[in-house]
Amino acid sequence: MKDYIQYLEEVLGLQKVMIAKDPSTSSAVKAQFFTEQGSFAPAGATLQTPTDIQHYELIFLNILTQAKESIFLPETKELFGKMKAAMKLVNLQVLELDCTVEDRSQLPSELAKICESKVVVVFSSFPKDIGELIFKGPGKWIETYSPAYLIEDAGAKKVVWNDLQKVMKELNV
Template sequence: MKDYIQYLQDVLGLQSVMLPKSDQEPLGTQFYGPQGPFQPTEFQHYELVFLNILTQAKESLFLPEVQDLFGKMKTAMKLKNIQVLELDCTVDDRSLLPSELAKLCEGKVVVVFSSFPKDLGEFIFKGPGHWIETYSPSYLLEDAGAKKVVWNDLQKVMKELGL
């Protein structure tokens, strides 16, 4: 995590980064966009939310090598005229993730990226939307064999959104 924070500060030039006040303090569930902590000014509805669970610094959607692959994935999905939100997040308890996200925004479909997906490729009703968990783009950089699994999951999302 500290490598990721150092990268954000040194390479991306961010001033405020996601460190807790002390190394002993738990992070809880926190959401981050490309500019740092995600703090919307008003509650919004998105048709599609990409939520990337961070377990290591190299997993961020906003790192150049990951961003490149993720961009290709979105292009293949043909996401032209829909509201999309992309976030990294840290979680202590995955079961709280839907309620924590619901405090900030609402998504018709939420794609959860993880290196260790729990319910791989299954749509689950959580709150007002459908959630599906699959492998993260950073995981695909290490295991290209999982790309077919992810593409099948993204096709389910496209069908759900009518794309």
């Protein structure tokens, strides 16, 4: 975990710069995705065909605005683990990602380049369209408060639980 935090702070500079520049194009990268181990790249590294895209039943996508919001930090990881346990996600293919994004409207198309899911739960400190299951790409998306936000404002836990129950219903859990 310490290496991941160091990676977020030193390599990605999340405390200072949220979106890294692509040196080959001199333009901002639209979105970057990270697992607990580091950058998320699909199995084939570069996707050649739509059949190369990884499929999941559920993706938890946590939008980072600060390094302290990562779902992989010990304090947020513990709460996030309790949330997943309460959902009883047994035998489901689940992917957990942190991401940085320049423009949220580009997030569905950027994620679709590397993977797709029946449902995507977007965690954010400032969710848009909170609690609404909306079709975006091949699946449904719902935005709610992030585990890091819930640590700051425990009163929002009921809102998040209601949103997660909608996801459970959608996945027949």
